[in-house]
Amino acid sequence: MIQLENLSKKYEEVTVLEVASLSISKGEHFGLVGNNGAGKTTLFSLLLDLIRPSSGKVSINKIEVAISEAWKKDTAAFIDDAFLIDYLTPEEYFAFVAQLRKVSTTELDVFLAQFEEFFNGEVLAQKKYIRDFSKGNQKKVGLAAAFIGKPEVVILDEPFANLDPSSQIRLKKFLTNDQNTDCTLLISSHDLNHVTDVCDRIVLLEKGSIIKDTPKSPETLKELEAYFSAQ
Amino acid sequence: MNLFSLQWKESFRAPQWEAKATIKILIGVVSLYFIGSFLFLGSVVYPALNKTVLEREPLEVFNSVLLLFFFAELIIRFFFQQLPVTNIQSLILLPFKKRQIVNHVMLRSVFSPFNLVPFIIYLPFAISMYRDDYLETQALAWWLALLMTTLSLNFLLYIINKNNTYFVALVLLLLGTIALDVYAETDLGKMVGIPFDAVVNKPEYLVGFLLLLCGMYAVLFFFLKKSFYLDAGLGKKRTRVSGGEYTILNFLGDDALILRNDLRMIVRNARPRQIALMSFLFLFYGLVFFTQDIYRDMEYVMVFAGIFVTGGFTMTFGNYVPAWDSSYYKLLMTQNISYKKYLLSKWNLMAFVTAVSALLAIPYVYFGWDILAIVIAGAFFNIGLNTWVTLFGGLLNKTPMKLNVKAKAFENTQGFSMTQFVLIIPKMVLPVLLYWLPSFFISPTAGFISLAGSGIVAIILRDKIANWVTELYKKQKHETIEAFNK
Numbered sequence: 272m273i274q275l276e277n278l279s280k281k282y283e284e285v286t287v288l289e290v291a292s293l294s295i296s297k298g299e300h301f302g303l304v305g306n307n308g309a310g311k312t313t314l315f316s317l318l319l320d321l322i323r324p325s326s327g328k329v330s331i332n333k334i335e336v337a338i339s340e341a342w343k344k345d346t347a348a349f350i351d352d353a354f355l356i357d358y359l360t361p362e363e364y365f366a367f368v369a370q371l372r373k374v375s376t377t378e379l380d381v382f383l384a385q386f387e388e389f390f391n392g393e394v395l396a397q398k399k400y401i402r403d404f405s406k407g408n409q410k411k412v413g414l415a416a417a418f419i420g421k422p423e424v425v426i427l428d429e430p431f432a433n434l435d436p437s438s439q440i441r442l443k444k445f446l447t448n449d450q451n452t453d454c455t456l457l458i459s460s461h462d463l464n465h466v467t468d469v470c471d472r473i474v475l476l477e478k479g480s481i482i483k484d485t486p487k488s489p490e491t492l493k494e495l496e497a498y499f500s501a502q
Numbered sequence: 503m504n505l506f507s508l509q510w511k512e513s514f515r516a517p518q519w520e521a522k523a524t525i526k527i528l529i530g531v532v533s534l535y536f537i538g539s540f541l542f543l544g545s546v547v548y549p550a551l552n553k554t555v556l557e558r559e560p561l562e563v564f565n566s567v568l569l570l571f572f573f574a575e576l577i578i579r580f581f582f583q584q585l586p587v588t589n590i591q592s593l594i595l596l597p598f599k600k601r602q603i604v605n606h607v608m609l610r611s612v613f614s615p616f617n618l619v620p621f622i623i624y625l626p627f628a629i630s631m632y633r634d635d636y637l638e639t640q641a642l643a644w645w646l647a648l649l650m651t652t653l654s655l656n657f658l659l660y661i662i663n664k665n666n667t668y669f670v671a672l673v674l675l676l677l678g679t680i681a682l683d684v685y686a687e688t689d690l691g692k693m694v695g696i697p698f699d700a701v702v703n704k705p706e707y708l709v710g711f712l713l714l715l716c717g718m719y720a721v722l723f724f725f726l727k728k729s730f731y732l733d734a735g736l737g738k739k740r741t742r743v744s745g746g747e748y749t750i751l752n753f754l755g756d757d758a759l760i761l762r763n764d765l766r767m768i769v770r771n772a773r774p775r776q777i778a779l780m781s782f783l784f785l786f787y788g789l790v791f792f793t794q795d796i797y798r799d800m801e802y803v804m805v806f807a808g809i810f811v812t813g814g815f816t817m818t819f820g821n822y823v824p825a826w827d828s829s830y831y832k833l834l835m836t837q838n839i840s841y842k843k844y845l846l847s848k849w850n851l852m853a854f855v856t857a858v859s860a861l862l863a864i865p866y867v868y869f870g871w872d873i874l875a876i877v878i879a880g881a882f883f884n885i886g887l888n889t890w891v892t893l894f895g896g897l898l899n900k901t902p903m904k905l906n907v908k909a910k911a912f913e914n915t916q917g918f919s920m921t922q923f924v925l926i927i928p929k930m931v932l933p934v935l936l937y938w939l940p941s942f943f944i945s946p947t948a949g950f951i952s953l954a955g956s957g958i959v960a961i962i963l964r965d966k967i968a969n970w971v972t973e974l975y976k977k978q979k980h981e982t983i984e985a986f987n988k
Binding site (some may be wrong): 320323343356 | 759766770833836839841905906
C-alpha cells in the first residue's frame with residue numbers, strides 16, 4: 272500500500288530522517304514511536320507530500336505522491352490544527368470534508384452517529400465555531416473527519432494527546448473495531464500502552480533512523496518500556 | 503515602568519521589523535509622502551479659503567466642516583486602528599495593580615499614528631491663523647481644543663469598537679445630521695463648529711474641552727476596569743453562529759464547495775470583512791475622477807479609474823490567495839481536491855464579484871455613455887486577466903494570515919515584495935495601454951474593443967491559463983506550506 276525508497280530529509284546539513292526502505296501493506300495498523308525530535312512528524316509529512324524530500328520517493332497505492340495528486344482520494348490525515356477550518360462549526364466542517372470525499376448527507380449522518388459516545392455530547396449541535404472549542408474537542412472533530420468516506424489510508428499524528436482518559440479509551444475502541452480492519456492506519460504516539468493496543472506493527476525511530484521494526488507480540492510493550500527507560 | 507519596558511520589547515521584536523531593508527525604505531517613503539501631503543494640505547487650506555470664500559472668515563468655514571473631519575476620522579479609525587488590549591492576558595496574574603494596567607493600555611493608545619492628525623493637519627492651519635491676524639493665544643487655544651477633541655475621539659473609539667451597534671448608531675446619527683443639513687438646510691453640522699469659534703474668542707473655554715477629554719478618559723477607565731476579566735472584555739470573544747448555508751449556491755454543484763467556504767470566511771472573520779468593505783468603497787472611486795472636468799480629456803486617467811471601480815475586490819482579495827487559507831492549508835493540500843479546482847473556485851468568486859460590481863456601476867452612465875463603456879471594458883479586463891495576475895501575485899505572498907485580527911494601519915507589510923510591486927504594471931499600466939493606444943491611433947471605439955476584447959479572449963482561454971497558473975502554484979507548494987506553518 273505504501274512504499275518508501277531511500278527517503279531522506281536534511282535541513283542545511285543536518286539529517287532529520289533517513290529511511291532506506293519501508294513498506295506498509297494494506298490493512299496494517301502501523302505504530303510509530305520515538306522521543307521528541309526522532310522524526311515522526313517529518314515522516315508523516317513526507318508521506319503526505321507536505322514537505323519536499325531531500326532524496327528518495329514515497330508512493331501510496333503505487334502513485335508517487337510528489338508527482339500526481341491522485342493519492343489524495345484514498346488518503347486522509349489529521350496531523351495538527353492546520354487540518355481544521357476554525358471558522359466553521361463542526362457540522363459544517365464535516366459536511367465540507369464529506370463533499371470533498373463524495374459522501375452524501377445521509378451517509379454522513381450515519382457515519383457521525385457512531386461517534387456519539389466519543390463526542391460525549393460536546394461536539395455536535397453546539398452552535399459554536401471550531402475556534403471556540405477546547406483543544407480536546409477540536410481534536411475529536413479532526414479525528415472523526417479523517418475517517419469520513421472510508422479512506423484506504425489514514426494518518427494520525429499523536430491522536431491520543433489532549434484527549435481525556437475516557438475519550439482515549441473510546442478512540443482506541445473505534446480504531447480497533449471491525450470496520451477499520453481494512454484501513455491502513457498509521458499513528459504516532461508517545462503513549463506506549465495505547466500504541467501497542469491499537470497497532471499490529473511497531474516501528475521505533477531514533478534520530479531519524481528506524482532502529483526497531485517488529486510485529487506486535489505480548490512482549491512488545493515491555494521491550495519498548497525497557498528501551499525508553501534506558502535512554 | 504516595567505510595563506513600558508515590556509511594551510518596548512514587544513514593538514521592537516515584532517516580526518515587521520525583520521522585514522527587508524528595501525521594504526522598510528519603501529514604507530518610510532510612503533509614510534513621508536502621506537505626512538508631507540497632509541502637511542501641505544494643512545498649510546494651503548487657510549490661504550486658499552482666504553482667497554475663495556471672501557464673505558466669511560476662513561476659520562469659520564473650516565470650523566463649520568469639522569463634523570465631516572471627525573466623521574471621516576472615526577470611520578477610518580474604526581476600520582484600521584487596532585486597540586492594544588489583547589496582549590494583556592499574560593499580565594493579568596502578575597503583581598500589577600489593575601489601575602496601573604488600565605492606565606497603561608489607555609496611554610498606549612495615545613501613541614497611535616491616528617493621533618498625529620492634530621499635528622499634521624490642524625497645526626499648519628493654526629500657524630496660518632497666527633500668520634494672518636490672530637493672536638498666538640487664539641491660534642494655540644483653537645489647536646489645543648482640536649487636539650483634545652482628537653484624543654477624546656481616540657478614547658471614544660475604544661467604547662464603540664467593542665460594540666458594532668454603537669458604531670452603527672453613531673454613523674446613522676452623523677449621516678442623519680449631514681442629510682438634514684443638505685436636504686432640510688438645517689445648520690446642525692455648523693453647530694459642531696460653534697465651540698471651536700468660541701474658544702478662539704475666549705481661550706478660557708478650553709476648560710470645556712479639557713473636561714470633555716477627562717470625562718472621556720474616566721468613562722473609558724471605568725469601562726475597561728469593569729471588563730478586566732478574561733471572559734469579559736479583554737479575552738477573545740466568542741461569536742454566535744448564524745446562517746452560512748448559502749443554499750442558493752447549490753446549482754453550482756461541486757464548484758460551490760470552496761465558494762461557500764470563502765463566503766463564510768469573509769463573513770465570519772474580521773480581516774476579510776475589512777477587505778470586503780474596503781473593496782466595496784472602490785465602487786465609488788470613479789466619483790473622484792469622473793466628476794472633475796480636468797480629467798475628462800485624459801483618457802488614461804479614465805481607464806485607470808474604470809479598472810478600480812470594478813476591480814477593487816479582485817485586487818484586494820486576490821492578493822491574499824492563498825494566504826486566506828493559510829491556517830488550514832495542509833488540509834486543502836491533502837484533501838481530495840485538485841489544485842486547479844481550488845484556483846478556479848477563487849477565480850469564480852472574483853469574477854462573480856467583479857460582474858456584480860459592473861452592474862452596480864451602471865449609474866456611472868450619468869457621466870456619459872463613454873464612461874460606462876470604459877467601466878464595462880475594464881470589468882472584462884478584470885475578470886479575464888486581472889484575476890490571474892492577482893492570483894499569481896498572491897502566490898508570492900508567503901505570510902500566514904491571522905483571519906480574525908484586523909489589519910493595523912501602517913503596519914500592513916504582509917506579503918509585500920518587489921515582485922508584487924512590479925505586478926502593478928500588468929494590473930494598471932497594461933489596461934491603460936490596451937485602451938489608449940488603439941484609441942489614440944484609431945478611435946475611442948477601437949480602444950474599447952481592444953480593452954474588452956483582451957478580457958474576453960482571456961475568459962475563453964480560461965482553462966489554459968488556469969493550467970499554467972496551477973503549475974506555478976504546484977512548484978511553490980512546499981515553500982508555501984512551510985511558510986504558512988510559522
